[in-house]
Amino acid sequence: MGTTAVVLGGGYAGVMAANRLAAAARPGLDVVLVSPGERFVERIRLHEYAAGVRSDATASFESVLHPAIRRVRDTAVRIDAAGRCVRLAGGRLLNYDYLVYAVGSGALKVPEGALTVQQLEGAEDTRTALEALAPGGRVAVVGAGLTAVETAAEIAAHRGDLHVRLHTDGNPLPQVTAAARRGLERSLRRTAVKLQSGVRVSGSGDPHLRLQADVVLWCTGFGVPDLASASGLPVDQEGRLLLDPNLQVPGEERIYGAGDAAVIASPEYAYLRMSCAAAMPMGADAAGNILRGMDGAPGIRHDSGFGGQCVSLGRSDGLVQFVRADDTPVRVHLHGRLAAVQKEIICRMTLRWIRSEIKRSGAYTWPKGLRMTTAEQTQAPAGR
Numbered sequence: 001m002g003t004t005a006v007v008l009g010g011g012y013a014g015v016m017a018a019n020r021l022a023a024a025a026r027p028g029l030d031v032v033l034v035s036p037g038e039r040f041v042e043r044i045r046l047h048e049y050a051a052g053v054r055s056d057a058t059a060s061f062e063s064v065l066h067p068a069i070r071r072v073r074d075t076a077v078r079i080d081a082a083g084r085c086v087r088l089a090g091g092r093l094l095n096y097d098y099l100v101y102a103v104g105s106g107a108l109k110v111p112e113g114a115l116t117v118q119q120l121e122g123a124e125d126t127r128t129a130l131e132a133l134a135p136g137g138r139v140a141v142v143g144a145g146l147t148a149v150e151t152a153a154e155i156a157a158h159r160g161d162l163h164v165r166l167h168t169d170g171n172p173l174p175q176v177t178a179a180a181r182r183g184l185e186r187s188l189r190r191t192a193v194k195l196q197s198g199v200r201v202s203g204s205g206d207p208h209l210r211l212q213a214d215v216v217l218w219c220t221g222f223g224v225p226d227l228a229s230a231s232g233l234p235v236d237q238e239g240r241l242l243l244d245p246n247l248q249v250p251g252e253e254r255i256y257g258a259g260d261a262a263v264i265a266s267p268e269y270a271y272l273r274m275s276c277a278a279a280m281p282m283g284a285d286a287a288g289n290i291l292r293g294m295d296g297a298p299g300i301r302h303d304s305g306f307g308g309q310c311v312s313l314g315r316s317d318g319l320v321q322f323v324r325a326d327d328t329p330v331r332v333h334l335h336g337r338l339a340a341v342q343k344e345i346i347c348r349m350t351l352r353w354i355r356s357e358i359k360r361s362g363a364y365t366w367p368k369g370l371r372m373t374t375a376e377q378t379q380a381p382a383g384r
């Protein structure tokens, strides 16, 4: 009898996992990818798309998925762990032997009337709203993190005719060093982004009136779908599926998780923030551990780390804050065109990394974190 691995979510984590599984070409292994979208969404480019800089931020699934993967265009609405099946919004029931939960994230607690860039649909609405703005139109971007800063800078650089204001409750990009932030603030001034820092914008009432803006973009963080909690699976306070270091759900050995919608429930992994940079290694390792499980071999502990935080500030400016593997900043940072080029290279590489797994299961490698012991590192990785 064959084995079915179902991957929920066709983003960076899910596609990486599905490719690694399919390219392993295990006899009898059927890989199914469930995702509602028609095309693969390059979420890391959605601010560029929303600002009107790019005409598209998607790729065809055919171009990023191994041809042996069966794609089901639908949304999972319930996981029945005991029955090993997933109910889809279209009414279908999908049985699985192994499940990868990689349903990603979207915008967090968006007030009525505000727009978003965190998912394709929101970015489309934002793009339309910005296109409709006449010169002199006022745009307020709320948030202090990477998405907010990149979005404000991208809009201001592309639409010099608009007034763009960035509202942060504390410093913009609080995670970078003071020197890097000074450079960032200079870049924001150059692109004429007005910085309104130190004031928390409340989510109640009409944000347009409060912020005196024609378009309000809410970029205060990512929230995850409630599929795991609705299915009775263990979740953290934010609704992320809880995993052990092998990326398995404790007590549910056939369910693995990867990407923004899942979290390793151990303080030593707290540095793994929601990001494409974390989602792809998690997807790859979840798949690798499924292949090991099929061989009767023990899984390996996930190990990934960061190298830098790459921030685009329009097309010709940027900031790269180099970090230790645990994402803490070091003194070295890059500014200007070189940083913008570096960011663009990383964006292009994400698709290349995903596609590399079509050709060879295990082709994608990534920077390791600080957490692995030597003994763990020497475990033979199967399926790579």
Ligand SMILES: Cc1cc2nc3c(=O)[nH]c(=O)nc-3n(C[C@H](O)[C@H](O)[C@H](O)COP(=O)(O)OP(=O)(O)OC[C@H]3O[C@@H](n4cnc5c(N)ncnc54)[C@H](O)[C@@H]3O)c2cc1C
Binding pocket: 008, 009, 010, 011, 012, 013, 014, 034, 035, 036, 037, 043, 044, 045, 046, 047, 074, 075, 076, 077, 102, 103, 104, 105, 117, 118, 119, 147, 150, 225, 227, 258, 259, 260, 261, 274, 275, 276, 277, 278, 279, 310
């Ligand atoms: C503007 C912007 C810029 C960014 N820049 C960077 C960057 O420079 N570097 C970086 O590391 N990260 C960046 N990120 C973050 C990064 O995009 C996310 O962390 C990453 O997309 C997470 O990957 P994922 O596979 O977990 O989820 P996603 O990419 O969100 O994919 C999740 C998939 O699951 C599908 N799905 C959702 N619900 C269901 C369901 N119930 N059933 C089936 N499928 C479902 C979705 O349709 C989607 O296809 C950026 C994000 C934004 C918005």
